[in-house]
Amino acid sequence: MLEIETLSLRYGRHLALENVSVKIAEGETVVILGANGAGKSSLLKAIGGLARPVAGSKISLDGQSLLGTPSHKIPETGIALVPEGRGVFGDLTVEENLLLGANPKRARATEAERNALIFDLFPRLAERKRQMVRTMSGGEQQMVAIGRALMSNPKYLMLDEPSLGLAPIVVTELFAALKRVQKTGVALLLVEQNVSISLSIADRGYLLEAGHIVGSDTAEALKTDAAVQQAFLGGTAA
Structure with missing residues (x-):
């Protein structure tokens, strides 16, 4: 279980998150829904050690604190x-980016198997494994970013706006790959502007507004929730 409890985060005087609590079980897919500036990316950065929470915050994995x-x-x-923006190394090849992802000790024993899995998920990367990443399309670069993260042999994969700026056909392809990742037992924590497609693969979701969790439910319930429909899906529930 990945547990975030009473998490608060400041950037100077700005309170980005306040008393946020989120739980993700092994193998579960959870989506964080919220408008721009709600604090979604800040939540992922705090979990990933890229931002320092306020004293009293708790982030733990299987009972062990990550703070x-x-x-x-x-x-x-x-x-x-x-991360949002992918964070790939443009002057390295696809293959080199993936090898960097396999650097953690936990990943080294299964490097070959995970590399094969990624090329199975994204055949285009196998075809272009010696291509410089900066010469690739945005969708292909996102595949590299996801592949590199998977090379670390994660139990929990966090994705920050994976569909941002991509053509609809590429978004469909990416989420089809994420559904296959789910079947391997990897849990997903997803921040995504495309609410409809993210709810289609999620088990549960949280609503984040101005740095506060204002609701949570199953993905099926959120799809038909009137407030969610109005705020994110362009209509009202039937």
């Missing part, structure tokens, strides 16, 4: 982040 763990050691715990 104070440097960001470069978080992948060793079994948590991987695909």
Whole structure:
């Protein structure tokens, strides 16, 4: 279980998150819904060790606190982040980016198997494994970013706006791959503007507004919730 309890986060005087509590079980897919500026990315950064929470916050994995763990050691715990903007190394090849993802000790024994899995998920990467990533399309770069994260052998995969700026056909392809990742037992924590497609693969969801959790429910219930429909899906529930 990945547990976030009473998490608060400040950027100077700005309170980005206040008393946020979220739980993700092994193998579960959870989506965080909220408008721009609600604090969704800040939540992922706090879990990933990229932002320091306020004293009294709690982040734990299987009962062990992650607070104070440097960001470069978080992948060793079994948590991987695909950041907004992808964060790929453009002057390296696809193959080199993936090898960097396999750097954690927990990943080395299964490097070959995970590499095969990623090329199965994204055949285009297998075809272009020696291509410089900066010469690839946005969708292909996102595949590299997801593949690199999966190379670390994560139990929990966090994705920050994976569909941002991508064509609808590429978004469909990416989410089809994520459904296959689910079947491997990896839990997903997803921040995504495309609410409809994210709810289609999620088990549960949380509503984040101005740094506060204002609701949570199963994905099926959120799909038909009038407030969610009005705020994110362009209509009202039937």
